[in-house]
Amino acid sequence: MHTRTDTDIDAHTDTRTGTPLAGRTALVTGSTDGIGAAIARTLAARGAMVIVSGRSAERGRDVVDAIAAAGGRARFVRADLADGAGVRALAEAAGPVDILVNNAAMLITPSPTADVAEELIDGALAVNVKAAFLLTGLVAPGMAARGGGAIVNLGSVNGLRGAAHSALYSATKATVHSLTASWAAEYGPRGVRVNTVAPGPTVTDKTVLLMDHIQPVLDRTPAGRAGRAEEVAAAVAFLAGDDATHIHGATLTVDGGLTAV
Ligand SMILES: NC(=O)c1ccc[n+]([C@@H]2O[C@H](COP(=O)([O-])OP(=O)(O)OC[C@H]3O[C@@H](n4cnc5c(N)ncnc54)[C@H](OP(=O)(O)O)[C@@H]3O)[C@@H](O)[C@H]2O)c1
Structure with a gap:
């Protein structure tokens, strides 16, 4: 029996060639770090001009430099999406985009519902829900007017199933899934x-220390391991590109089979 190795997985991801997103501009929120940075690198590798965004100019510059060093095109727009003014400033600075990835989110340390502070609820709703809501409303009509585009929202398996001590984060992600369906209905015909x-x-750098803790859960999944940011990014690039022209309102889980079995 053939057992998968890291070499097999890397060889597979390395087969991506060509620049199918050439001529398109992609705005990726929260792309100074983690999965968002991998999405920015992947979209740029496929030819898109990528607008990298987040609060940290230093990390944003690192992502832009890495893209440039790999032969891609990117620029950084600093934005704090905690309030509407920051979202509007980002939309203005980004200009017309063909691909929007609503990725920025506040990851929340699990805790009992009764211990969740009101400010944390407001903050999580602002970044994980309100920012994507406002940004999509600012960007999607322009996409439609220019002939179309693609929006990919980052949800979570936590938005699909319950998990104790994760009520706030899960609620924000379930809302993102709901927004996708509503926006597919609203913008798809345009x-x-x-x-x-x-x-x-x-x-990611932030979650790596948690992985040992959840390995017993991962052991029961088909993949038997946590995902890599590049594997999530590849799914985003697929949905953003022309291999997905008949896919509207879908949720593509990239979870090693966690929710399937
Ligand atoms: N990692 C996982 O295991 C996992 C699992 C399921 C779903 N997801 C989802 O995948 C997405 C990426 O997660 P991740 O693990 O890569 O998170 P991460 O490493 O914490 O990165 C979050 C990104 O969002 C940005 N961000 C946070 N607050 C912001 C704000 N107020 N304004 C502007 N940007 C802000 C951060 O940039 P700055 O710090 O520069 O502002 C950073 O670039 C999220 O939507 C998350 O819910 C992740």
Whole structure:
């Protein structure tokens, strides 16, 4: 029996060639770090001009430099999406875009519902829900007017199923899934496809230390391991591109089979 190795997985992801997104501009929120940075790198590798965004100019510059070093095109727009003014400033600075990835989110340390502070509820709703809501409203009509586009929202397996001590984060992500369906209905007939990528546990600098803790859960999944940011990014790039022209309102789980079995 052939056992999958890291080399197999890398060889598979390395087969991506060509620049199918050439001529398109992609705005990726929260792309200074983690999954968003991988999405920015992947879209740029496929030819898109990528607008990298987040609060940290230093990390944003690192992502832009890495894209440029790999032969891609990107620029950084600093934005704090905690309030509407920040969202409007980002939309204005970004200008017309063909691809919008609503990725920025506040990850929330699990805690009992009764211990969740009101400010944390407001903050999580602002970044995880309100910012994507406002930004889509600012960007999607322009996409439609220019002939179409693609929006990919980052949901989560936590938005699909219950988990103790995760009520706030899960609620924000379930709302993102709902927004995808509503926006597919609203913007799809005008040429803008809207879909969700729902990652399972994915290794980033911030989550890496949690992975040992959840390995017993991952052991029961078909993949048997956590995801990689690049694997989530590949799903986003697929939904954003022309291989997905008949896909509207879908949720693509990238969770190693966690929610399937
Ligand atoms: N990692 C996982 O296991 C996992 C699993 C399921 C779903 N997801 C989803 O995947 C997406 C990316 O997660 P991640 O793990 O990559 O998160 P992350 O490493 O914490 O990165 C979050 C990004 O969002 C930005 N951000 C946070 N607050 C912001 C604000 N107020 N204004 C503007 N930007 C802000 C951060 O940039 P700055 O710090 O520069 O502002 C950063 O670039 C999220 O939607 C998350 O819910 C992740």
